[in-house]
Amino acid sequence: MRIALLAHEKFPDRAKTAVGVMRYGDHEVVAVVDRDNAGKRVNDLIDDVPDAPVVASMSEVEDEVDGLLIGIAPIGGGFDESWRPDVRNALERGLEVVSGLHYFLAEDDEFARLAAEHGGELWDVRKPSPDLTVADGVADEVSAEVVLTVGTDCSVGKMTTTLELVAAAEDAGYDAAFVPTGQTGIMIAGWGNPIDRVVSDFTAGAVEEMILEVGDDHDVVFVEGQGSIVHPAYSAVTCGILHGSMADKLVLCHEHDRDSVHGYDQELPPLPEYVSLYESLAAPVHETEVVAGALNTRGVDGDDAAREAVESYADTIDVPATDPVRFGMDEVLDDIL
Amino acid sequence: MRIALLAHEKFPDRAKTAVGVMRYGDHEVVAVVDRDNAGKRVNDLIDDVPDAPVVASMSEVEDEVDGLLIGIAPIGGGFDESWRPDVRNALERGLEVVSGLHYFLAEDDEFARLAAEHGGELWDVRKPSPDLTVADGVADEVSAEVVLTVGTDCSVGKMTTTLELVAAAEDAGYDAAFVPTGQTGIMIAGWGNPIDRVVSDFTAGAVEEMILEVGDDHDVVFVEGQGSIVHPAYSAVTCGILHGSMADKLVLCHEHDRDSVHGYDQELPPLPEYVSLYESLAAPVHETEVVAGALNTRGVDGDDAAREAVESYADTIDVPATDPVRFGMDEVLDDIL
Structure with a gap:
């Protein structure tokens, strides 16, 4: 899966999720979205991960991408409204958006509607599956x-x-x-x-x-x-x-x-x-x-x-x-x- | 608070909640609702709790009552549809209905509407408060x-x-x-x-x-x-x-x-x-x-x-x-x- 990583203003030092995904994930990271470092390369900022361009917004990310992953977690786990255009852009392109925020993107009216309209997907990883139950001890x-x-x-x-x-x-x-x-x-x-x-x-x-x-x-x-x-x-x-x-x-x-x-x-x-x-x-x-x-x-x-x-x-x-x-x-x- | 206890077909041996409330609660129990034992007295069935009549349905419970408490928990925690007339009767009288079922009564369309119409209340005790958070260790x-x-x-x-x-x-x-x-x-x-x-x-x-x-x-x-x-x-x-x-x-x-x-x-x-x-x-x-x-x-x-x-x-x-x-x-x- 080819992904863009959203990490506005926090990459790399305060973007634990983004860096973890780059270091250990199987994804191919095609870009980091960070308006503060736009124009640089990932390896200008951190050297033990594969290189990629840093861009100012999702609209600058090349077409060949499958998903946008929110790679930062603000204190409290809220959604920063300054990220809305990036998530909107990803959903309008039919991409999957993955988020670990407390704020569930799938419960955001605009995002839910855009995902439905354009065939995109919203995965809130903090939302537990409704099928979980007690352990059997096995x-x-x-x-x-x-x-x-x-x-x-x-x-x-x-x-x-x-x-x-x-x-x-x-x-x-x-x-x-x-x-x-x-x-x-x-x-x-x-x-x-x-x-x-x-x-x-x-x-x-x-x-x-x-x-x-x-x-x-x-x-x-x-x-x-x-x-x-x-x-x-x-x-x-x-x-x-x-x-x-x-x-x-x-x-x-x-x-x-x-x-x-x-x-x-x-x-x-x-x-x-x-x-x-x-x-x-x-x-x-x-x-x-x-x-x-x-x-x-x-x-x-x-x-x-x-x-x-x-x-x-x-x-x-x-x-x-x-x-x-x-x-x-x-x-x-x-x-x- | 004067309450009726719903315990159809399970009072007293398989009605742990009902018996617990009678034995230890501060409520005044005005009746047990159990169609199998209707006409008997509580003390015909169990002797270390205050006595009360056993009736077949909520509609037979005298007027001076403040709430109906679901005193049994079927395996799986579902709501037994045969209890619906009793809950409906309580809500139409503006009473509070208290339930420990997995099935939340407040999310049942008819019950929610009746409670709103008649000023009754629905308290699902298994539903945690949304205000809970992590411990401070204090x-x-x-x-x-x-x-x-x-x-x-x-x-x-x-x-x-x-x-x-x-x-x-x-x-x-x-x-x-x-x-x-x-x-x-x-x-x-x-x-x-x-x-x-x-x-x-x-x-x-x-x-x-x-x-x-x-x-x-x-x-x-x-x-x-x-x-x-x-x-x-x-x-x-x-x-x-x-x-x-x-x-x-x-x-x-x-x-x-x-x-x-x-x-x-x-x-x-x-x-x-x-x-x-x-x-x-x-x-x-x-x-x-x-x-x-x-x-x-x-x-x-x-x-x-x-x-x-x-x-x-x-x-x-x-x-x-x-x-x-x-x-x-x-x-x-x-x-x-």
């Missing part, structure tokens, strides 16, 4: 090994770790699948249930349903984790993913020097406690163990200091560890598979 | 002691234990509040968030919101727990309630001889493991401890055998225990408050 029946990333907090790198694991496993010759659970992961994968938006009773069931969908067609399934099991607001989502996935193995993700819950007045417990908490909580539903660690060292200056931080992290949680971005997942892949 | 700031019932499985008696705790605390002179989390509890209390129906990201937030609402006006708040922390489908709800409530104390509810998850092929872990799991999972958010046990001995013949089962349960989990229905909560109230 995710362990798939033939694939199921590996779940779990975290010490939000935003420590679980999605990146999961996607790097998929890439490393494929490089090593495994047939690997990615099971996304959040809107960016879903936009990268092109399918998936937004676990944080489903009815709480269906949290585990919505994960199980995805594992059943892909688990017999692959050697290994890597499930994107969310939140943390001791997060004061999001632990329910984490717990539902842990039990619904019935993961065989866990990878514990952490950010170096993070010592309190982001945005909350709560200290993180000692790191080894996460290992025992995740394992003991999972065990009655499905035995599992933390087999590797992924440390986010974006705040560490220099590879030597980062290497030291990773080694200390590995010692603390008593399993091999790496920084998936800085050092790659190859170093620990054998410990996982 | 439920521990209320002045009341917060006590949460937790369980080894679904349907072991958490709601009953919670309501018996409220009654025992009030008898002992405490100003106690009940925080309901499921539809029957909400119908008994007349307010509350249906935690199993909220968006998973808001699970903890929806509990926190209720505790903030009542926690400064009472000595103690008893929170109704849901599910179990190792339930393959519902653990997300349990985890969100545990962290959102920031409970100071836990009461562990169990049914005698239950050794596997109801409806699932999964053994329960040893009982002491529940104590350590609930406590260790809660601690990073808010320190808590299991201070008492509530054992459901409905399957045990005779008080002597039940007493023995309770004592064995207390020994196993190493805290005082009782059966709230058979022996009352007084026995352990001092250990809780």
Whole structure:
């Protein structure tokens, strides 16, 4: 699928979804729509993704494109009215528009009408499927090994770790699948249930349903984790993913020097406690163990200091560890598979 | 509020909501609507609740009534069309109709129109408030002691234990509040968030919101727990309630001889493991401890055998225990408050 990525005024540093899609998605990105950087090339701004032109509006995007993907998420998840001409243009051309906003484009009268008139499609990835239901406790029946990333907090790198694991496993010759659970992961994968938006009773069931969908067609399934099991607001989502996935193995993700819950007045417990908490909580539903660690060292200056931080992290949680971005997942892949 | 309870063909044994409302609610029940038992009295059928006539239809209910409460929940939560004349009659009289069904009465065209025409009200207790959001992690700031019932499985008696705790605390002179989390509890209390129906990201937030609402006006708040922390489908709800409530104390509810998850092929872990799991999972958010046990001995013949089962349960989990229905909560109230 050839897509344009909408990322007005935020590309690349505050366009996590756009950059994630460029880095990990199977889409061919034909243009980034960002009025602030129009005229530049993507690789003028960021270098580890395929190059593409940056244009000021959707009307400047060449004809050979199948979809427009909203690649930024403003605080609150609203729709910025300055984007309306771009979405309108895409729908008038009969394209698919994909959005992870809280504001559902399919419920916008003009967009719904244009999509119907011109044969375009609107996919709000945050809107859960109406067919979800409670878990049957059978995710362990798939033939694939199921590996779940779990975290010490939000935003420590679980999605990146999961996607790097998929890439490393494929490089090593495994047939690997990615099971996304959040809107960016879903936009990268092109399918998936937004676990944080489903009815709480269906949290585990919505994960199980995805594992059943892909688990017999692959050697290994890597499930994107969310939140943390001791997060004061999001632990329910984490717990539902842990039990619904019935993961065989866990990878514990952490950010170096993070010592309190982001945005909350709560200290993180000692790191080894996460290992025992995740394992003991999972065990009655499905035995599992933390087999590797992924440390986010974006705040560490220099590879030597980062290497030291990773080694200390590995010692603390008593399993091999790496920084998936800085050092790659190859170093620990054998410990996982 | 004077109410009629709809319980066609299921009163009393399969009318858990109706009986719960009669036993624990503040409503004055003026009639039970059950075509199978019409002409009898409530106390001909069940003896530990206030008496009332049983009638065949809502049209036979005397005028001095404020509401009709749907006191039964068919499998699947649908609306039985044979109840339509009763609901229609109530709405034509301008009454409030309260329902815990999955099928929302307010979205039924005829019911919505009748309610509007006659000034009646429709309250679907399973429909979450649109104002819910993520937890701030501040439920521990209320002045009341917060006590949460937790369980080894679904349907072991958490709601009953919670309501018996409220009654025992009030008898002992405490100003106690009940925080309901499921539809029957909400119908008994007349307010509350249906935690199993909220968006998973808001699970903890929806509990926190209720505790903030009542926690400064009472000595103690008893929170109704849901599910179990190792339930393959519902653990997300349990985890969100545990962290959102920031409970100071836990009461562990169990049914005698239950050794596997109801409806699932999964053994329960040893009982002491529940104590350590609930406590260790809660601690990073808010320190808590299991201070008492509530054992459901409905399957045990005779008080002597039940007493023995309770004592064995207390020994196993190493805290005082009782059966709230058979022996009352007084026995352990001092250990809780």
